Amino acid sequence: MTKKISIAVLLLLTTSFAWAQTELSLKDAVNYALEYKSEAVKSKLDIQNSSYLIDEARANALPQINANGGLTYNPILQQTALSMGGETMVIKMGRPWQSTAALQLNQQLFNMSVFQGLKAAKSTREFYQINAELTDEQIVEKVANSYYEVFKTRSQIKTIDQTIQNTTRVRDVIESLTKSGLAKKIDLDRINVSLNNLKSGRLQLQNAVKLQENSLKFLIGMDISTDINLSENDFNAPKMLYSKEDLTVNKRTEIKLLEKQGDLLRLNKKVTQARSYPTLSLSANYGYFGLGSNFPYFAGNDPNVYWSKFSSVGLNLSIPIFNGFSNRSKVQQAEIEIKKFEADLKDTKLALSLAIENAFTQINNAQIALDNQESNLSLAKQVLENIENNYKNGLASLTDLLDAETSYSDAQNNYTNAIMDYKLAEIQLIKARGELKSYYTTE
Known part of the structure; x- marks a missing residue:
C-alpha cells in the first residue's frame, strides 16, 4: 500500500513539475x-503471458471438438458394370449432388508428452516470476548507482561553492589591502585567476550533474523534462558493521533462476522421452450425409434428395516401434544440455562466492577509507583556519593560503568520494546478500 501511495504522489507531482520541484x-x-x-x-x-502458455498446454489435454461440412457436385458420374443372371448391366454410382455435415470429437486419454508439456508450462511461469525478480534487482542496482552518482557531483558543487565563497572573501580583503598599499597587485591577480578557475570548474560540474540527472530520469522511466530534487538524507555517511555469516549464494536470485532453468531442461528431456510412449485417444463423430439429383437443402421434402445419419465411436492406440533412432538422439541432446547447465550452475556459484568475498572486503576497506578521509577533512579545515589567521597577521604568504584552500577542497572531495565508494560497496554487499530489492523498496 505504501508503495502504491508513493507512486501515486509521484505521478501527481509529475504533472506539476513544469512549475515546481519535488524531493525524490x-x-x-x-x-x-x-x-x-x-x-x-x-x-x-x-x-501474464505465461498464464496463456499454461492454458495453451492444458488445451491439448482437453476435448477437441470440430464441426465439418462439405458439398460436392459431380457433373459426370462414374459408371460400373454388374453381372446378374447372366446379364450385364451398366449403372451409375452415386448422385450428382452430395453433402456432409458432422461434429467430430477427439480426447487424449493417455499421452505422456502432453502431460509433461503441461508441467513444463507451469514451470515456465515460475521461471518468468523469478526472472522478473532478477530484472527488478538489476533495475534497482542501476538506479541506486546513478542516484549516488548525482549526489557525488552535487556534493562536489557544494564544495566548490564553499571554496569560491572563501576565496572571494579573501580576494576582497586583498583588494582592500592593495588599495591601501599594504598588499601587492600580483597577489590580487593571482587570487583572481584562482577564483576564475574555480568558477569555470563549477560550470563543468553543473553540466555534468545535469547529464547525470537526465540519465537517472531515463533509468527510472521518467519524462526527461521533469525537474527533480534529490533527498539529502540518502547520501549520509553511515557506519555499519557487516558479517559474512549470513552471506550465501543460495539466496541469490541468479541461482534460483538457474535452478528453475535446470528444472525446465529436465522436463524437456521427459517430454522428449514421452514421445516413445504409447498414446491412447478417444474419437467420436455424428453427422448427416445427403445424396440427390437436386441441390441438397437441409430443410424441405425433396423426393430427389436422400438423407442419412451416421455416427461412430472409437479408441485409437498408437505404439511407436522404430523411427530410425531419431527420438533417442533427441533425448541424448537433452541430456547434454542438462550437463552444460550443471557446469554453468557450478561456475555461477563460484563466481557469486567470489563476489561475496569481494563485496565484504570492499565494504570494510571503504569504511576504513571513510574514517580516514573524515579525520583528514577535519585536519585540513583546522590548517586552513590557522593559515587564514596567519595571513591576516602577515605571518603566512598568499601561496600558503591558496595551497591550504586547495588542500581543504581536495579533502572535501576525497571525503565525498569515500562516501560514494562506501555507498557503491554497500550496494554490492546488499546484492550479495540477496536483499537488493527489499532493502531499497521498503521503509
Whole structure:
C-alpha cells in the first residue's frame, strides 16, 4: 500500500513539475522505476503471458471438438458394370449432388508428452516470476548507482561553492589591502585567476550533474523534462558493521533462476522421452450425409434428395516401434544440455562466492577509507583556519593560503568520494546478500 501511495504522489507531482520541484528519495526513484521502466513492464507482461502458455498446454489435454461440412457436385458420374443372371448391366454410382455435415470429437486419454508439456508450462511461469525478480534487482542496482552518482557531483558543487565563497572573501580583503598599499597587485591577480578557475570548474560540474540527472530520469522511466530534487538524507555517511555469516549464494536470485532453468531442461528431456510412449485417444463423430439429383437443402421434402445419419465411436492406440533412432538422439541432446547447465550452475556459484568475498572486503576497506578521509577533512579545515589567521597577521604568504584552500577542497572531495565508494560497496554487499530489492523498496 505504501508503495502504491508513493507512486501515486509521484505521478501527481509529475504533472506539476513544469512549475515546481519535488524531493525524490532513493526509494521513491526505485519504486517509480519498478512500476514504469520498460524492462519491469515487460517482465510483468511475461508473467501474464505465461498464464496463456499454461492454458495453451492444458488445451491439448482437453476435448477437441470440430464441426465439418462439405458439398460436392459431380457433373459426370462414374459408371460400373454388374453381372446378374447372366446379364450385364451398366449403372451409375452415386448422385450428382452430395453433402456432409458432422461434429467430430477427439480426447487424449493417455499421452505422456502432453502431460509433461503441461508441467513444463507451469514451470515456465515460475521461471518468468523469478526472472522478473532478477530484472527488478538489476533495475534497482542501476538506479541506486546513478542516484549516488548525482549526489557525488552535487556534493562536489557544494564544495566548490564553499571554496569560491572563501576565496572571494579573501580576494576582497586583498583588494582592500592593495588599495591601501599594504598588499601587492600580483597577489590580487593571482587570487583572481584562482577564483576564475574555480568558477569555470563549477560550470563543468553543473553540466555534468545535469547529464547525470537526465540519465537517472531515463533509468527510472521518467519524462526527461521533469525537474527533480534529490533527498539529502540518502547520501549520509553511515557506519555499519557487516558479517559474512549470513552471506550465501543460495539466496541469490541468479541461482534460483538457474535452478528453475535446470528444472525446465529436465522436463524437456521427459517430454522428449514421452514421445516413445504409447498414446491412447478417444474419437467420436455424428453427422448427416445427403445424396440427390437436386441441390441438397437441409430443410424441405425433396423426393430427389436422400438423407442419412451416421455416427461412430472409437479408441485409437498408437505404439511407436522404430523411427530410425531419431527420438533417442533427441533425448541424448537433452541430456547434454542438462550437463552444460550443471557446469554453468557450478561456475555461477563460484563466481557469486567470489563476489561475496569481494563485496565484504570492499565494504570494510571503504569504511576504513571513510574514517580516514573524515579525520583528514577535519585536519585540513583546522590548517586552513590557522593559515587564514596567519595571513591576516602577515605571518603566512598568499601561496600558503591558496595551497591550504586547495588542500581543504581536495579533502572535501576525497571525503565525498569515500562516501560514494562506501555507498557503491554497500550496494554490492546488499546484492550479495540477496536483499537488493527489499532493502531499497521498503521503509
